[in-house]
Amino acid sequence: MSAVGIVLISHSDKIAEGLYELLRQVEQNVAIELAGGTDEGGIGTSLDKILQAIEKADSGEGVLLFYDLGSAKMNAELAIELAGKDNAYLVEAPLIEGAYIGTVEAGIGKRLHDIIEGIQKQFTVINE
Structure with a gap:
C-alpha cells in the first residue's frame, strides 16, 4: 500500500532518530525518512539530507515535512x-x-490534503 511519506528534519540526528523510534512503535507501513544534523554529524541541518529524504519518502502519494527550528524550515522550503x-x-x-498525527493518519490511508487539514485543526492558536 502506498501512503503519504514523512520527513523528519531536526538540528540533531539524535532527536530525529528518537522520534523515528517513537513513530515506528505505532506505524510500520509508512515511509519515514530522517534529515537530522549536518553532513558532518554536527548540530544543524543539511539541504542535501532533506532532498534525499524527500526523494526516498515519496511513493507518489505525497510527502509531509516536519521540522524543529527556524533554519530547518528555511532549508526545507x-x-x-x-x-x-x-x-x-x-x-x-x-x-x-x-x-505523530501525520504518520498515524498516513498509516490508515488518509490522503495528503486530508492529513494536512487534520493537523491544521489540531494546532490552532487561540488568543483568549
Whole structure:
C-alpha cells in the first residue's frame, strides 16, 4: 500500500532518530525518512539530507515535512523548491505531535490534503 511519506528534519540526528523510534512503535507501513544534523554529524541541518529524504519518502502519494527550528524550515522550503515536487508540503506544527498525527493518519490511508487539514485543526492558536 502506498501512503503519504514523512520527513523528519531536526538540528540533531539524535532527536530525529528518537522520534523515528517513537513513530515506528505505532506505524510500520509508512515511509519515514530522517534529515537530522549536518553532513558532518554536527548540530544543524543539511539541504542535501532533506532532498534525499524527500526523494526516498515519496511513493507518489505525497510527502509531509516536519521540522524543529527556524533554519530547518528555511532549508526545507528550499529543498521542496529544488526537488520540483508539487506534492511535498512543509507542515507548521510541533515536530513530535505533528509528525505523530501525520504518520498515524498516513498509516490508515488518509490522503495528503486530508492529513494536512487534520493537523491544521489540531494546532490552532487561540488568543483568549
